[in-house]
Amino acid sequence: MIEIQNISKSYKEVKALNEISLKVNNGELFGLIGPDGAGKTTLLRILTTLLLPDSGSAKMDGLEVCKDFKKVRHIVGYMPGRFSLYQDLSVEENLNFFATVFGTTADENYDLIRDIYYQIEPFKKRRAGKLSGGMKQKLALSCALIHKPKILILDEPTTGVDAVSRKEFWEMLKNLQKKDITILVSTPYMDEADLCDRVALIQSGQILDIDTPTRITEKFSRRIIQVHAQNMYKLINDLRAFENTEAVYAFGQFAHFTGKNDETECNELDTYLHKLGHTNVLVEEIHPGIEDVFMHLMESHNR
Amino acid sequence: MEQLRSFIKKEFYHIFRDPRTMLILFGIPIAQLLIFGTVIKSEITDIHIAIYDQAKDKTSQEITHKLLSSGYFILDKNLESLDDIDAIFKKGKVREVIVFKNDFGKNLVKEGTAEMQLIADASDPNTAKLAIAYTSAIVNDYIKKLYPEMHMPMQITPEVRMYFNEEMQSAYMFVPGVMAMILMLISAMMTSISITREKELGTMEILLVSPLKPAQIIVGKVIPYLFLSIANAFVIVLMGRFVFGVPITGSFILLMLETILFIMMALCLGILISTVAKNQMVAMFISMIGLLLPTMLLSGFIFPVKNMPIPLQVLSHAMPAKYFITIIRAIMLKGVGLFYVWKETAVLIGMTLFFIALSVKKFKIRLE
Numbered sequence: 001m002i003e004i005q006n007i008s009k010s011y012k013e014v015k016a017l018n019e020i021s022l023k024v025n026n027g028e029l030f031g032l033i034g035p036d037g038a039g040k041t042t043l044l045r046i047l048t049t050l051l052l053p054d055s056g057s058a059k060m061d062g063l064e065v066c067k068d069f070k071k072v073r074h075i076v077g078y079m080p081g082r083f084s085l086y087q088d089l090s091v092e093e094n095l096n097f098f099a100t101v102f103g104t105t106a107d108e109n110y111d112l113i114r115d116i117y118y119q120i121e122p123f124k125k126r127r128a129g130k131l132s133g134g135m136k137q138k139l140a141l142s143c144a145l146i147h148k149p150k151i152l153i154l155d156e157p158t159t160g161v162d163a164v165s166r167k168e169f170w171e172m173l174k175n176l177q178k179k180d181i182t183i184l185v186s187t188p189y190m191d192e193a194d195l196c197d198r199v200a201l202i203q204s205g206q207i208l209d210i211d212t213p214t215r216i217t218e219k220f221s222r223r224i225i226q227v228h229a230q231n232m233y234k235l236i237n238d239l240r241a242f243e244n245t246e247a248v249y250a251f252g253q254f255a256h257f258t259g260k261n262d263e264t265e266c267n268e269l270d271t272y273l274h275k276l277g278h279t280n281v282l283v284e285e286i287h288p289g290i291e292d293v294f295m296h297l298m299e300s301h302n303r
Numbered sequence: 304m305e306q307l308r309s310f311i312k313k314e315f316y317h318i319f320r321d322p323r324t325m326l327i328l329f330g331i332p333i334a335q336l337l338i339f340g341t342v343i344k345s346e347i348t349d350i351h352i353a354i355y356d357q358a359k360d361k362t363s364q365e366i367t368h369k370l371l372s373s374g375y376f377i378l379d380k381n382l383e384s385l386d387d388i389d390a391i392f393k394k395g396k397v398r399e400v401i402v403f404k405n406d407f408g409k410n411l412v413k414e415g416t417a418e419m420q421l422i423a424d425a426s427d428p429n430t431a432k433l434a435i436a437y438t439s440a441i442v443n444d445y446i447k448k449l450y451p452e453m454h455m456p457m458q459i460t461p462e463v464r465m466y467f468n469e470e471m472q473s474a475y476m477f478v479p480g481v482m483a484m485i486l487m488l489i490s491a492m493m494t495s496i497s498i499t500r501e502k503e504l505g506t507m508e509i510l511l512v513s514p515l516k517p518a519q520i521i522v523g524k525v526i527p528y529l530f531l532s533i534a535n536a537f538v539i540v541l542m543g544r545f546v547f548g549v550p551i552t553g554s555f556i557l558l559m560l561e562t563i564l565f566i567m568m569a570l571c572l573g574i575l576i577s578t579v580a581k582n583q584m585v586a587m588f589i590s591m592i593g594l595l596l597p598t599m600l601l602s603g604f605i606f607p608v609k610n611m612p613i614p615l616q617v618l619s620h621a622m623p624a625k626y627f628i629t630i631i632r633a634i635m636l637k638g639v640g641l642f643y644v645w646k647e648t649a650v651l652i653g654m655t656l657f658f659i660a661l662s663v664k665k666f667k668i669r670l671e
Contacts, residue, residue, distance in 0.1 A: 048512050050670045069668075070514065078512045084505035088320045089313065100309035101513045143509075 001026045001182040007056035009042055016042040018205040029177045031196030032186040039205040040186035044155050048078045061150055077149030081156045083136050087129030094128050102147030113142045116172055134165035154185040170195045190291035201294055208297040220293045223262040227255045228282040238276050249295050310523035332485045332535050339477045340547050350434050352399045353391050355382035362408030369445050375437050392424050399423045399434045478543035479631040480604030483624040487569050487598050490532050492590035494524055494573030499586040517666045525570045532566040552638030564651050565627040571658035578665040598624040626650050
């Protein structure tokens with residue numbers, strides 16, 4: 001459905017995208033995962049015909065994004081990273097406006113957006129600027145969907161949205177997928193990767209890996225040991241000082257530890273930490289998550 | 304078509320829901336017209352004067368009386384010595400001092416000449432000049448009535464007639480000027496701001512991704528402001544007519560058509576600005592400094608073009624407002640038809656087409 005081939009794009013000196021190629025299949029929920037400044041927005045803007053790539057080509061449903069941009073604009077639904085609806089128009093007016101702009105009416109495609117729109121319908125007379133963050137996001141999604149696009153492109157839709165709304169939002173995306181819409185979504189949150197069918201890990205304008213979330217973690221052969229102790233700051237410093245340490249990353253309540261050549265065992269760390277006077281020590285080996293993979297890919301990439 | 308209608312409707316919502324826009328659209332024109340109407344004046348009233356009458360005879364008192372009853376002058380003080388003149392000017396209120404020499408009336412009768420001195424405060428040269436002119440006129444008038452048979456040798460008395468504006472009403476001058484300025488302001492500034500606002504708020508991104516054509520976006524932006532500007536032009540002409548008494552001698556329809564042409568030109572200019580400006584601030588600056596000031600200063604509205612240095616005169620030819628002001632002055636005051644203003648009209652049409660072409664060409668169908 002989406003084919004990207006060797007796309008590069010630079011802003012003056014900064015290379016935002018470097019020879020990116022990837023393919024999104026029909027009906028897929030595809031995640032573009034990477035930190036801020038990785039080039040996600042630039043890539044999505046190229047796909048939505050808002051920017052021209054310096055080189056390379058991209059096809060959306062067989063249509064060239066540079067040459068057939070007019071046709072592409074008919075089949076794409078786009079939700080930019082920033083709330084981009086008219087704040088001084090009411091919920092209803094926004095929806096109707098975007099419906100007519102795309103040559104349709106709100107009633108015609110109401111089926112598609114019903115599940116999303118019914119939640120904000122009680123506030124349909126309210127100005128969009130006065131909605132809460134979660135409601136704004138639902139309205140933006142409704143507006144992006146109103147013309148029944150074949151491809152839906154979402155740029156960091158869950159940034160700045162609370163945990164409950166984020167979960168709800170991903171459920172909405174899953175439902176849309178069932179209605180035969182191909183979805184490409186970008187996010188800086190690694191934990192959202194597991195909700196996608198396939199993901200591309202992107203960093204500094206380059207793709208590190210493309211696969212299903214499970215395959216990505218399965219392919220990862222390193223052993224990750226999760227460590228917790230009372231004093232996290234000291235823990236991380238001590239772990240980094242450990243002779244066999246390759247990498248230590250803080251993951252919220254825990255530190256994720258990778259040993260040189262994966263030879264370090266749990267009990268080895270346990271004794272080491274107890275000797276240094278750590279209390280409440282908890283050491284266990286875990287399955288690596290996407291974030292672990294990402295950290296290591298980034299590390300090896302930078303080297 | 305449906306798309307365009309919806310776009311225009313949306314645009315009207317923006318305008319009517321934003322108090323700032325409403326103020327600029329409807330508050331400023333009326334305020335400006337009233338301010339200019341009362342501030343720019345070439346006639347004088349209530350000038351404060353002081354009189355140092357050394358003669359104190361019948362003639363000098365009659366002249367004084369005639370001056371004060373004219374309505375132009377108010378007597379502030381009767382001075383007693385020459386030194387008082389300096390002092391009273393320094394106080395600042397008195398603009399003119401009239402001095403009658405000793406034996407004023409006697410000398411006039413005996414020798415046919417008498418001396419009086421007019422001293423004006425020229426720190427405000429316009430007022431000073433006007434005050435002197437008015438005073439001399441009144442004094443001459445008095446003398447003539449007193450001695451109708453008296454003929455000074457080689458005296459030439461020009462009979463002045465101010466054609467098309469017999470009483471030199473300044474309203475006749477500023478109404479067309481203010482009209483050009485306001486229409487320029489509203490049309491160019493408001494459209495450029497409203498387009499750059501979409502860029503700033505990110506809604507432009509969505510509009511570009513939609514199947515809307517650039518022409519539809521441009522027309523959709525222009526039409527609401529076109530209507531509002533026409534309404535404004537109406538208000539200005541009517542206020543000029545009924546508040547300041549500026550006549551409309553020519554065809555009202557022609558006047559309106561020319562006005563619409565000028566509005567179109569300004570709107571296209573606004574769109575052109577918006578294609579260059581990145582945000583509302585820049586758009587506003589360009590419109591204010593790039594359009595408004597030259598319109599005021601170089602269009603012949605306040606300062607006559609003929610008195611400018613050559614480079615500025617050349618520059619003034621690039622001012623659309625100059626042509627518009629010429630046209631409406633001709634229609635309103637001289638009552639001429641299209642035949643007399645076709646050259647200026649053609650220039651405006653040319654400018655409009657040029658700006659349309661340029662802005663459609665420069666309108667970006669993508670970001671950046």
